[in-house]
Amino acid sequence: MIIARSVPELRAASSGPVSFVPTMGALHAGHASLIRLAAADGVCTVVSDFVNPLQFGKGEDFENYPRDLAADAELAEQAGATVLFAPSVTEVYPPDFSTTIDPGPLAHELCGLHRPGHFAGVATVVVRLFGLVQPHRAIFGSKDYQQLTILRRVNQDLGLGIEIVGAPTIRDEDGLALSSRNMYLSPAERIRARAIPRALQRAAEIYAAGERDAVLLAEVSHSVLDGLTLEYLELRCSDLTNYEPDRPAVLLVAGRVGNTRLIDNIVLDPASPTQAIAQFATKEFA
Numbered sequence: 001m002i003i004a005r006s007v008p009e010l011r012a013a014s015s016g017p018v019s020f021v022p023t024m025g026a027l028h029a030g031h032a033s034l035i036r037l038a039a040a041d042g043v044c045t046v047v048s049d050f051v052n053p054l055q056f057g058k059g060e061d062f063e064n065y066p067r068d069l070a071a072d073a074e075l076a077e078q079a080g081a082t083v084l085f086a087p088s089v090t091e092v093y094p095p096d097f098s099t100t101i102d103p104g105p106l107a108h109e110l111c112g113l114h115r116p117g118h119f120a121g122v123a124t125v126v127v128r129l130f131g132l133v134q135p136h137r138a139i140f141g142s143k144d145y146q147q148l149t150i151l152r153r154v155n156q157d158l159g160l161g162i163e164i165v166g167a168p169t170i171r172d173e174d175g176l177a178l179s180s181r182n183m184y185l186s187p188a189e190r191i192r193a194r195a196i197p198r199a200l201q202r203a204a205e206i207y208a209a210g211e212r213d214a215v216l217l218a219e220v221s222h223s224v225l226d227g228l229t230l231e232y233l234e235l236r237c238s239d240l241t242n243y244e245p246d247r248p249a250v251l252l253v254a255g256r257v258g259n260t261r262l263i264d265n266i267v268l269d270p271a272s273p274t275q276a277i278a279q280f281a282t283k284e285f286a
């Protein structure tokens with residue numbers, strides 16, 4: 001695996017069709033699963049490792065975001081990456097850079113309500129990275145469900161022609177979705193954070209038993225979420241339009257445990273109503 005720090009190095013190291021995994025580093029087993037998926041068909045697999053200042057608000061964790069290039073390089077290489085692209089801020093945003101992507105109304109809902117400007121920052125860096133990496137396919141984790149939905153929209157609206165793949169959320173043994181921010185949690189907070197997968201599991205269980213009422217599905221989740229400061233718990237159609245009982249849906253949750261902001265979601269599909277519970281089948285929530 002080659003570590004490229006500049007655009008010329010990136011271009012020299014990559015060839016043919018490119019599968020792309022954009023990340024902000026602090027790589028964990030969830031990222032490894034994205035990289036393995038990208039590398040599975042044997043094409044050049046580029047992983048970007050860039051903490052994007054544009055997607056952090058004032059008082060958020062940009063300065064403290066975990067950075068460890070050596071550990072990231074080891075994990076990326078083992079998972080099958082061909083190139084790790086780890087540019088500086090000025091490589092991505094030269095001093096005269098002035099374009100911003102506004103992804104539209106969805107960027108101001110759900111997480112966007114609590115993190116103004118966040119999705120414009122995400123869309124801007126991802127489109128910029130697409131331009132630099134020129135992938136035919138890009139893989140994103142489904143834990144960041146709203147991000148994935150917005151990036152599909154951006155790709156379609158701008159006619160970028162990239163295949164956008166949403167990869168399954170990887171969960172720890174206690175059910176918590178893997179996230180680079182989990183490392184901020186103290187042992188006591190970690191125990192409180194388990195309420196999130198437990199809440200989603202409760203909704204998945206009553207959904208599998210036939211419940212389709214939005215209020216009841218949200219209520220059963222809400223009742224176990226007392227260990228965190230809830231930002232939102234919302235049931236929507238899987239395209240993030242308003243919930244309709246007969247269509248595939250997604251239950252999304254965001255909240256803070258101490259100072260750590262966590263998000264998660266579960267897709268509920270009337271065509272395979274028991275599928276969602278399977279995600280939690282082997283997990284220990286005690």
Ligand code: PAF
Pocket residue numbers: 022023024050052055122125126144147
């Ligand atoms: O999901 C992330 O890690 C980031 O939002 C992304 C897509 C790499 C853009 O910085």
